[in-house]
Amino acid sequence: MLHIFASRRIAGQYIIVARRTNTMSATQAGSEARAAAPEASTGLALVRLTIGAMLVSVFFENLGKGLYRPAGYAGLINYYIKQGHSPAAWKAVMALAVTHASMAAPAQAMTEISLGILLVLGLFTRVAGLIAFLWLSSLWISEWGTAWIWELLVPLLASLGLAVGGGGRAWGLDALLARRNPSALWW
Secondary structure, eight states, rough: EEEEEEEEEEEEEEEEEEEEEEOOOHOOOHHHHHOOOOOHHHHHHHHHHHHHHHHHHHHHHHHTTTTHHHHHHHHHHHHHHHHHHOOOHHHHHHHHHHTHHHHHHHHHHHHHHHHHHHHHTTHHHHHHHHHHHHHHHHHHHHTTTSSTTHHHHHHHHHHHHHHHHHHOSSSSSSHHHHOTTTTOTTT
């Protein structure tokens, strides 16, 4: 389509300023954007698979160490309280978790394995990414001063990227759900 933006008379002649533009609907624009950026969705899928596999791996590692039993969980959290540099208010929250280790330990186990499986499958990726971001943020704060700062910061930020960008529409079950309801924010 040709749009005329201005016309002027210069030295007795009319000069027309025009530009050719393509117009399309919002649906067409969204389809073109997705088709033009398969590398981005593939990259997000690789991040999703990596974070999911990491969480599944950590689950089995912690299971083997006995950290999902009340005594093991309480020991680890007490170490973070005594040796860590988290804010005092956060240490109070961790102390509360220690007093309820019989509930907190299995809750942590279920959170880690559930998020890992959801991310590996690419199911509810945005929601799982957001919960993983919040979960890893809490672990990152808990470990201040006891671990290398980047150890959890990188997967934490990658999870935030999954919450914002999705990542389940490539190589994930979210792609099947998106066919039924493409405008839903869950995937």
